[in-house]
Amino acid sequence: MEAGLRTPLLDFFRRGEVARDVRLMAAQGAVAPCPLEQLGILMILSSDADSEIRDTASATLRLLPNELVASFIARSDVPTELRAFFVGRGIAPSDTPAPDFDEPLLDTDESGLSFEQEKGESAQSFTQRLASMTVPEKVKCAMKGTREMRAVLTRDPHRMVASAVLSCPKVNDAEVEAFAKMGNVSEDILRTIASSRAWTKNYSVTLSLVKNSKTPVAMSMTLMQRLTESDVKKLSTDRNVPEALRLSARKRLSSSKH
Numbered sequence: 001m002e003a004g005l006r007t008p009l010l011d012f013f014r015r016g017e018v019a020r021d022v023r024l025m026a027a028q029g030a031v032a033p034c035p036l037e038q039l040g041i042l043m044i045l046s047s048d049a050d051s052e053i054r055d056t057a058s059a060t061l062r063l064l065p066n067e068l069v070a071s072f073i074a075r076s077d078v079p080t081e082l083r084a085f086f087v088g089r090g091i092a093p094s095d096t097p098a099p100d101f102d103e104p105l106l107d108t109d110e111s112g113l114s115f116e117q118e119k120g121e122s123a124q125s126f127t128q129r130l131a132s133m134t135v136p137e138k139v140k141c142a143m144k145g146t147r148e149m150r151a152v153l154t155r156d157p158h159r160m161v162a163s164a165v166l167s168c169p170k171v172n173d174a175e176v177e178a179f180a181k182m183g184n185v186s187e188d189i190l191r192t193i194a195s196s197r198a199w200t201k202n203y204s205v206t207l208s209l210v211k212n213s214k215t216p217v218a219m220s221m222t223l224m225q226r227l228t229e230s231d232v233k234k235l236s237t238d239r240n241v242p243e244a245l246r247l248s249a250r251k252r253l254s255s256s257k258h
Contacts, residue, residue, distance in 0.1 A: 007037055008163030008192050013044045018160065023048060025136050027056040029063065032104035032143050033167035035072060036082075039105065043085050064105055066091050071098040072105070102169035109140060127152055139164050147175060154179050154189055166192050173202045180208035180215075187214055194219045200226075207231060213241055221248050229256065 012018050013026070025031055027045045032038065045057035073083045074093035083093060130152055133141060142153050142164035154165045165171065165179075166189065176199050179185055193199050193209060194216075200206050200223065207227060210220045224232065224245070235241060236249035 007040075007167060008188060009033060009160070009167040010037055010040050010044070012160045012163065013041050019135065020050065020053070021134075022136050022139055022160070023050070023053050024056060025139070027053045027060060029060040029106040029108035030110075031139060032107040032109065032169075033164070034102050034169050035105045036078065037167050039069075039072070039082060039086075043082060060106065060108070061089070063108075067094070068098070068105060070094040071096055074098070104143075104169065109144075135161060143168050150175065151178065155182070155184055155186075159186060159188055162186055162189055163192065165189075173199065173205060177202065177205045177208050180205050180212060183212065183214060185214070187216065190215045191219065194223060210235065210245070211238065211241060217242050217244050220245050224249060224252070229253070 013023070018026075022031075023045060026041050027048070029038075029042075031041065033041070042057050042061050045053055046061060048054045048057065069086055069091050071094045072078065073086050073091070074095070074097040076097070087093075126148070130138070130141065130149060135158055138153060138156060138158070138161045141149055142161060145153070147170075150165045150168060150171065154162050156162045162185070166176075176193055179189060180193050190209060190212060193205065200209070203226075206223050209215045210223050210227060212220075215223075220241070221244075224235065227235070232249045232252055236246055236253060238246065
């Protein structure tokens with residue numbers, strides 16, 4: 001996949017760092033991220049080294065309605081490589097691009113697993129239930145679970161599970177802001193949020209990233225340029241951020257006075 005379509009979840013598949021059981025589940029269409037990612041994953045898996053996964057992905061691609069795919073690949077945000085892949089399969093972009101939508105194009109999951117918190121279930125037992133899930137179940141949960149489940153899974157030690165949370169069609173700005181404030185999420189999560197224009201156009205998300213000491217300093221310095229002078233002033237004396245960032249904030253305040 002070219003640079004136009006890069007997400008943490010796709011990168012795991014692209015690098016071949018996904019276990020066979022998860023790849024097979026994705027090839028079956030049972031992983032249901034946003035449409036662009038789902039098509040990208042199926043494209044990658046259609047040339048997987050494992051013949052069963054390769055054949056399964058190809059069969060799943062044939063299940064997709066041609067008219068829907070044609071309208072989707074007509075969108076301006078679809079990378080050239082992905083569009084060419086479907087053109088090669090005999091599907092030309094339609095004259096009318098598909099409107100914005102986040103629901104997966106296909107969801108074949110028939111496991112019957114519940115990804116909702118049971119009525120009366122305590123937060124502790126809820127967390128224990130998540131801890132006992134397999135990686136494929138956690139990936140499904142990241143896509144289909146509740147907001148509370150996503151908050152737990154974004155701190156999961158398995159990096160792909162944590163990254164899958166950000167590919168969930170249900171994730172909104174308020175959740176992303178909460179993730180950006182967490183001191184116990186992986187740097188990968190913070191990098192992903194900071195690299196997304198859709199999320200960093202939200203001022204609260206940007207501010208939360210800058211103030212999070214786990215955000216890479218270089219990213220924080222870049223994002224700081226978008227902050228108001230009053231927030232930069234607070235940052236210049238904030239002992240909870242790296243010293244290099246405080247100094248950079250002071251430098252910006254000093255230059256603005258001249």
